[in-house]
Amino acid sequence: MTTSTKQRPEPMSVRRRTPAWAKAVIALVAVLAVLFAGLRLSVLPGLRDLFGMDTHDRSGPVLLRSIQDMSRYEAASGTFQVVVDLERDSKYLPSAIRGTRTLYVGAGTVDAYVDLGRVGRQDVTVDADRTSATLRLPHAALGKPTLDPDRSYAVSKQRGLLDRIGDLFSDNPNSERAVQKLAVRHIGEAAKESELTARAETNTTAMLDGLLKSLGFKEVKVSYGT
Template identity: 80%
Template structure:
């Protein structure tokens, strides 16, 4: 004779718990759809953004003696992939496709020009200037024109983002984009253009002051 299984009052069987969980997920899912298709409900449960930032504080003031004579606009596509040994990409690994757009300025540091680098004749009609070569500034990424095209992450990386203070951080690709932009600026004619523009600026300025002959050269320390 088979003894019937007694169930404790108030206890839900295991299969019933699973069914209840599935039903709850479906209710939340379809509720989300209703909120998205009904404008009134969407506005009712919509989010609001408030800027509670404090005022910006002036930390220091620095005098600038350099003449920014040229600026280059650059764009680079960064494809950064990080793999884990002995694990497939679906489990551990990331790949980010990022478009970085930014500028690099070329300048001549007029603060390095000494007294011996400027020669003026007695009747102040001729001037000779020796300037340092043009240099490149630090690449500056434009956040309005830089964006991630795609992000692929393994399961462990997705779980790690849940406990990270900066999930989906793009510091690595941004740093790499700045590096590539800086390298491209070095291979361009940006410094040559800056020296040409500086020469034209100084010649125009000194001619307006009465100098008839102006000679500008580069190479002084």
């Protein structure tokens, strides 16, 4: 008696189709990865030179708008540097989705001056022999802080996903105006706490003393008031 053995059919592999919505998500992630990875042309040799950009200066002529006579004696100048750490977060979204953080090094100068244009005749006294002079000057003041673009730079920039996407459609995605304004404000505050105005008054006194003594005065007294 012979027995026949029936072979069981091998199970067929089941191929699952990827849903359309999953394909769309994968495609979106791939596009964002390419955009945010910051692929450079240097990855492929020769493409940088092939698609290199030329710079052309087509600026118009410079127009002189006004001329103003200056009566300030710039007596001192201070150089300052500040590290600005500016972070902006969303109330309801994590920083990875919405938020920015910029670390910026700001370098700038602040000048201190004495406004000699405010000195009137009543503020200058000369004796009959013209050997002694007494001057009363206004206190030294601080000028506006000036940020040096050559020595100021962003150390790092962190942006959330929505901020990166928004930068793609922004006219100025690399704007650093907020941190620059903050750096200028901090530099101005530091200048007020420094001895810059005192140094300006000392230098002004030395300048006037040397100038008037070269004109024949033997004694020069300089004081400062409001």
